Amino acid sequence: xxxxxxxxxxxxxxxxxxxxxxxxxxxxQPFEQVCDYSRxxxxxxxxxGKTNLCHNAVDRHLKDRGDQNALIxxxxxxxxxxxxxxxxxxxxxxxxxxxxxxxxxxxxxxVLIYMPMIAEACFAMLACARIGAIHSVVFGGFASVxxxxxxxxxxxxxxxxxxxxxxxxxxxxxxxxxxxAIQLAQHxxxxxxxxxxxxxxxxxxxxxxxxYAALRRQHMDTEVPxxxxxxxxxxxxxxxSGTTGVPKGVQRDTGGYAVxxxxxxxxxxxxxxxxxxxxxxxxxWVVGHSYIIYGPLIAGMAxxxxxxxxxxxxxxxxxxxxEKYKVTSMFSAPTAVRVLKKQDPAYLKKYxxxxxxxxxxxxxxxxxxxxxWIAEALGRPIIDNYWQTETGWPILSxxxxxxxxxxxxxxxxxxxxxxxxxxxxxSTGEPVQGxxxxxxxxxxxxxxxxxxxTVWQDDARFVKTYWTEAKGxxxxxxxxxxxxxxxxxxxxxxxxxxxxxxAGHRLGTREIEESISSHPNVAEVAVVGVADQLKGQVxxxxxxAKDASALGDSAARLxxxxxxxxxxxxxxxAVARPSRVHFVTALPKTRSGKLLRRAxxxxxxxxxxxxxxxxxxxxxxxxxxxxVAAR
Ligand code: PRX
Numbered sequence: 001x002x003x004x005x006x007x008x009x010x011x012x013x014x015x016x017x018x019x020x021x022x023x024x025x026x027x028x029q030p031f032e033q034v035c036d037y038s039r040x041x042x043x044x045x046x047x048x049g050k051t052n053l054c055h056n057a058v059d060r061h062l063k064d065r066g067d068q069n070a071l072i073x074x075x076x077x078x079x080x081x082x083x084x085x086x087x088x089x090x091x092x093x094x095x096x097x098x099x100x101x102x103x104x105x106x107x108x109x110x111v112l113i114y115m116p117m118i119a120e121a122c123f124a125m126l127a128c129a130r131i132g133a134i135h136s137v138v139f140g141g142f143a144s145v146x147x148x149x150x151x152x153x154x155x156x157x158x159x160x161x162x163x164x165x166x167x168x169x170x171x172x173x174x175x176x177x178x179x180x181a182i183q184l185a186q187h188x189x190x191x192x193x194x195x196x197x198x199x200x201x202x203x204x205x206x207x208x209x210x211x212y213a214a215l216r217r218q219h220m221d222t223e224v225p226x227x228x229x230x231x232x233x234x235x236x237x238x239x240x241s242g243t244t245g246v247p248k249g250v251q252r253d254t255g256g257y258a259v260x261x262x263x264x265x266x267x268x269x270x271x272x273x274x275x276x277x278x279x280x281x282x283x284x285w286v287v288g289h290s291y292i293i294y295g296p297l298i299a300g301m302a303x304x305x306x307x308x309x310x311x312x313x314x315x316x317x318x319x320x321x322x323e324k325y326k327v328t329s330m331f332s333a334p335t336a337v338r339v340l341k342k343q344d345p346a347y348l349k350k351y352x353x354x355x356x357x358x359x360x361x362x363x364x365x366x367x368x369x370x371x372x373w374i375a376e377a378l379g380r381p382i383i384d385n386y387w388q389t390e391t392g393w394p395i396l397s398x399x400x401x402x403x404x405x406x407x408x409x410x411x412x413x414x415x416x417x418x419x420x421x422x423x424x425x426x427s428t429g430e431p432v433q434g435x436x437x438x439x440x441x442x443x444x445x446x447x448x449x450x451x452x453x454t455v456w457q458d459d460a461r462f463v464k465t466y467w468t469e470a471k472g473x474x475x476x477x478x479x480x481x482x483x484x485x486x487x488x489x490x491x492x493x494x495x496x497x498x499x500x501x502x503a504g505h506r507l508g509t510r511e512i513e514e515s516i517s518s519h520p521n522v523a524e525v526a527v528v529g530v531a532d533q534l535k536g537q538v539x540x541x542x543x544x545a546k547d548a549s550a551l552g553d554s555a556a557r558l559x560x561x562x563x564x565x566x567x568x569x570x571x572x573x574a575v576a577r578p579s580r581v582h583f584v585t586a587l588p589k590t591r592s593g594k595l596l597r598r599a600x601x602x603x604x605x606x607x608x609x610x611x612x613x614x615x616x617x618x619x620x621x622x623x624x625x626x627x628v629a630a631r
Contacts, residue, residue, distance in 0.1 A: 231255025260450025
């Protein structure tokens with residue numbers, strides 16, 4: 001079947017299409033209805049069906065591939081490599097599930113996972129899925145204030161954590177941040193399950209903290225069967241940034257997600273059972289959920305979980321893993337490729353990469369020089385794909401598993417099956433006519449299986465944030481600008497809202513502004529994303545100080561800049577730290593007091609700010625211009 005026909009069928013006959021894809025997973029009880037869209041924009045996929053994510057990722061494979069590799073954990077941080085077969089993974093997940101049950105976690109309870117890239121994090125996720133608990137993984141790079149707001153939103157019964165992560169060979173303690181976050185949060189989890197890696201000493205909190213190794217010994221042989229849950233049962237929440245300061249808990253279902261991932265592994269990621277998949281992301285992000293843990297395992301593949309940097313001990317480390325484990329599909333982000341591009345290309349030629357079918361890249365725009373460099377260096381197809389935490393799997397890509405199609409530089413490809421993508425003219429609200437016209441990327445409801453069900457505990461926010469209705473048709477906004485060419489290939493042109501993308505990490509500028517505002521000498525602040533050669537974008541802050549005398553000379557300015565960065569580090573994490581904090585006496589605003597964000601960003605990038613007829617004080621932009629020029 002041609003891809004065009006495949007896609008058309010998915011949109012015109014979604015029930016028949018998805019009923020077929022649903023055969024890719026195991027159901028304990030068949031579904032009664034493929035798609036219940038009686039209460040748009042909410043959709044229930046596979047209503048009446050019962051299944052389990054952990055069963056599909058692990059137990060299902062025991063019969064045919066129990067001895068085959070399932071989880072390959074590699075840490076160049078602590079110089080360890082442990083390979084778990086499906087049977088061994090099954091045993092570890094059962095032990096972890098037994099611990100969760102013993103600590104009082106039941107179906108529907110939330111378990112927050114704040115962990116580095118260690119195998120136990122994978123066990124914890126799968127163990128939650130096994131017993132029907134809802135996991136909420138918080139990226140290990142986030143600090144106490146970010147963590148506290150997520151604890152309060154998810155209200156977990158239990159937190160699973162570790163003493164420390166490690167970066168560049170140095171331990172990065174987690175426990176202190178976690179204790180601080182629990183102190184800051186209104187909600188107090190009953191228990192904390194601590195994996196002690198022996199990297200950073202800590203004092204357990206009596207009555208609350210439990211030792212993983214000790215509990216594990218009590219459950220070596222405990223069997224915990226999978227809890228069969230409704231297809232619509234929430235499997236997890238994952239927080240992501242938007243326009244407001246409060247992160248949203250993206251809520252995912254069970255059945256639809258399993259089907260969507262299984263289908264994507266086949267049609268997009270070219271994965272087959274018994275092969276090896278390597279995604280270089282982190283479990284704290286959506287790519288880690290879908291394509292380190294669930295997708296590959298559901299497909300019966302081995303998955304590599306990598307703790308470390310791409311260039312340590314040297315820039316060949318990833319490719320050595322491709323050779324060693326005969327990786328067939330690899331998934332990374334453009335920033336990682338740009339990091340490698342600065343290293344000696346000989347590292348890429350050192351290893352046998354013939355097993356690799358393609359390198360998939362996502363998370364941020366893939367610039368042409370980077371795409372060309374890696375395509376040439378690897379001699380393998382590079383496939384860009386575009387999606388969001390909200391969708392859980394690609395919206396735009398090439399579906400080479402259906403029909404091979406050529407890549408176009410700068411484009412993540414065409415609308416994937418299941419997605420009815422529209423481009424909307426911002427001012428008229430109508431679909432754009434013709435090719436190469438700019439519009440907001442929208443998806444007509446219902447969203448396909450695997451996408452977010454709602455915002456955790458906030459249906460109203462889900463509807464208000466993402467959806468617009470016109471004449472009974474519901475449209476989901478991605479908040480990205482895009483164009484479509486005459487061949488149906490899309491090009492993504494950046495966000496329409498205040499979200500920035502630093503090295504593939506999605507951050508809300510409002511969260512960073514709130515954090516900076518908490519510094520006692522900050523009167524006002526604006527944070528914008530500024531184009532960066534390596535990271536795609538970096539956050540740049542413009543601050544009006546309360547006490548300008550603290551800015552006397554350049555040493556004083558540097559000191560305050562450093563102090564402000566420390567505040568962000570401590571509250572949100574180094575991942576959100578602005579690359580620069582500039583001091584100004586005014587911010588560009590309209591006469592009604594609204595910050596002219598786009599103009600500020602344009603000037604910070606050395607571009608023309610465009611129409612400024614509404615600006616209150618034109619000198620505000622001149623200051624920014626001078627500061628940026630002085631760099
Ligand atoms: O702006 C788009 C950008 O990243 C956003 C989603 O980020 P996140 O929720 O972290 O999910 C990442 C999943 C891969 C999008 O709204 N983005 C993602 N992929 C691409 C992209 N921008 C350009 N090209 C891409 N391939």
